[in-house]
Amino acid sequence: xxxxxxxxxxxxxxxxxxxxxxxxxxxxxxxxxxxxxxxxxxxxxxxxxxxxxxxxxxxxxxxxxxxxxxxxxxxxxxxxxxxxxxxxxxxxxxxxxxxxxxxxxxxxxxxxxxxxxxxxxxxxxxxxxxxxxxxxxxxxxxxxxxxxxxxxxxxxxxxxxxxxxxxxxxxxxxxxxxxxxxxxxxxxxxxxxxxxxxxxxxxxxxxxxxxxxxxxxxxxx
Amino acid sequence: xxxxxxxxxxxxxxxxxxxxxxxxxxxxxxxxxxxxxxxxxxxxxxxxxxxxxxxxxxxxxxxxxxxxxxxxxxxxxxxxxxxxxxxxxxxxxxxxxxxxxxxxxxxxxxxxxxxxxxxxxxxxxxxxxxxxxxxxxxxxxxxxxxxxxxxxxxxxxxxxxxxxxxxxxxxxxxxxxxxxxxxxxxxxxxxxxxxxxxxxxxxxxxxxxxxxxxxxxxxxxxxxxxxxxxxxxxxxxxxxxxxxxxxxxxx
Numbered sequence: 389x390x391x392x393x394x395x396x397x398x399x400x401x402x403x404x405x406x407x408x409x410x411x412x413x414x415x416x417x418x419x420x421x422x423x424x425x426x427x428x429x430x431x432x433x434x435x436x437x438x439x440x441x442x443x444x445x446x447x448x449x450x451x452x453x454x455x456x457x458x459x460x461x462x463x464x465x466x467x468x469x470x471x472x473x474x475x476x477x478x479x480x481x482x483x484x485x486x487x488x489x490x491x492x493x494x495x496x497x498x499x500x501x502x503x504x505x506x507x508x509x510x511x512x513x514x515x516x517x518x519x520x521x522x523x524x525x526x527x528x529x530x531x532x533x534x535x536x537x538x539x540x541x542x543x544x545x546x547x548x549x550x551x552x553x554x555x556x557x558x559x560x561x562x563x564x565x566x567x568x569x570x571x572x573x574x575x576x577x578x579x580x581x582x583x584x585x586x587x588x589x590x591x592x593x594x595x596x597x598x599x600x601x602x603x604x605x606x607x608x609x
Numbered sequence: 610x611x612x613x614x615x616x617x618x619x620x621x622x623x624x625x626x627x628x629x630x631x632x633x634x635x636x637x638x639x640x641x642x643x644x645x646x647x648x649x650x651x652x653x654x655x656x657x658x659x660x661x662x663x664x665x666x667x668x669x670x671x672x673x674x675x676x677x678x679x680x681x682x683x684x685x686x687x688x689x690x691x692x693x694x695x696x697x698x699x700x701x702x703x704x705x706x707x708x709x710x711x712x713x714x715x716x717x718x719x720x721x722x723x724x725x726x727x728x729x730x731x732x733x734x735x736x737x738x739x740x741x742x743x744x745x746x747x748x749x750x751x752x753x754x755x756x757x758x759x760x761x762x763x764x765x766x767x768x769x770x771x772x773x774x775x776x777x778x779x780x781x782x783x784x785x786x787x788x789x790x791x792x793x794x795x796x797x798x799x800x801x802x803x804x805x806x807x808x809x810x811x812x813x814x815x816x817x818x819x820x821x822x823x824x825x826x827x828x829x830x831x832x833x834x835x836x837x838x839x840x841x842x843x844x845x846x847x848x849x850x851x852x853x854x855x856x857x858x859x860x
Contacts (some may be wrong), residue, residue: 455680466679473682539689557638558665573668573779574646575786575804 390579393559395586400564401475402543405482406536408488412483413535417494418520427565443485447552450481454553473555478563481549486583491536497531498524532604534598541594544587621667635725637835638683640674643744643777644714644751645822647802651805653668655851670777672748678703678827685836688824688843689777690714690796691723691750695823705796705836708823711843712857715797715819716754719785721809725792728812733792734767741771742785744778751778752779755794784798785809786787801856819858 422431438446453473454461464471471477501524509519525532547565554561556570564583571580630700641649653664667684669677675694678684679701687704688711689695695708718727726732733741746751752774759765767808775781778795784792788809800811824843826836842848 415612451680457679461681469616470683472680473677502793555677556667556669557683572783573777575779575782 390567390571390582391558394564394583397475397559397562398544398587400563401478401482401546402540404479404487405543406490406539408479408483409486409539410532413487413490413494418498420491420495420499435491438485439488443546443548444552446485447481447549448601450477450484450553451538451550452587472560473557475560478550478561481553482546485546485549486539486542489542490535491539493531493535494528494538497528498606501527507566532602533601537594537598537601541591544590544594610685627645634663636665636833637685637688637832637834637839638666638667638808639839640669640678640682640684640687641825642671642674642688642750642822642829643668643779644690644798645688646779647804648798648852648857651851651855652843652848660835660838662832664839668742668777668779670749671786671823673777676817680765683829684827685829685831686824686826686839688751688822690820690822691753692821692823693750695825698825698827704825705828706826708825709840709844710821712821712822712849712852712859713819714751714857715816716751716758716794716814717797717800717811718792719787719795719800719809719811720792720812721785722753722791723810725810727792727810730762730764733764733771738791739771740769740773740790740792742775742781742790744781744794745774745776749775749777750820751794751796754814758794758814758818770842797856799856801854822857 416435420435421427423431431554450564451472452479454464456462456465456470456472461471469476471480505523505527506516506519509523512514513520545565546563547569550561550563550566551569554563554566556562556566562570568580568583568587571577571583637653639649639653646666648667653666656662657664667674671691671694673747674682674684674687675698677691678687678698680698687698689693691710692708692710695704698704698705722725725738732738743755746752746756756765759768764860767794775784775785775793778799779796781793782799782805784790785795786805797811797813800808824840826840843852853859
């Protein structure tokens, strides 16, 4: 049986990306949902940019930014921090690449929470933070789950960005999608099939879960 | 809810502990031109057994691997399909020493189809041959030789529209093997490897199109002695024999 480490590495990357993005995505989505300014549309466009930006462009700029040949990358390297061709590197790339998949559903959910939910909670003497934790977030659990699952799925299938900044290093940056590619390069079709079938199964399960969630949501409403 | 969270954390923990970074284990990482993959893998396996050390072989076109090394990829040795990229790395002070020529590689014209006479360049012009795959000449030395060959034999103009560019020689191999293209230009070290021996028909190009294969030790702190020994092993009688068995020429 082929080595399972690429699959585990993909899972680790996808889970970490989803968690970190949930933590940074929530405050950003909340800020965007209440922000009223003409500049908002620019920031929103910036947030959605990774959806349409070719992964190679993201990978290229990240590589340039973090390359030890350039000032920023060199400064980091002097502190012993190496971003290209490391797990931290593909994690940073995934955070950028999957950012909109987390922020967009969260922002929409914040916007859909009726203002009176907040108001009623305030009149009952709850603070803003308490209201957020106890009233608002539980009411948007579908969006949180959707964001999490979409981010997870998007990261599992990530290829171009990781190829550019990751360099296909076993146990470090060789995720499942890269393993398929390099097995194909080595004409090892059985290993490529093995990883592909696992990814296919995971994808089917994810789509199924998203649809199940949406059905639940409709039933709730 | 608490149960669910506990379960989730447990799962998370399992995934994490199951793939702890293997950085602290002694390991050589060898970047290898796609054309040399089979020979280098064999050499790596033998070396790994002899010295009880893990050896990872990473594939790519010579150009792509060079870019990665310039950008700080943690490779210990680099086996290119030419001398140009190793020299470039040497000039950029990324290598320990000057590049060493470890073998000569012959480009071959390769097809799976019996009815194609690969000896005849005229046939490449024939409409029955719709695609001719070569490795991207911008980053793959064998692709560059293929273009030069076609140009010097005066068929380039008439086959230019048929050219399909593989990202490295590996992609050319896939195309030819899956019969996505009728003909491709690959390396003798590919078609002579045990894995592909006897598959299809190939014709070796003349000596003037052979490519000098260069190797360098990349400057880094990892296992200086082992790196040297690996290169010495490739250049040893045993290493040479393997290279010859895999279709390389030693001059």
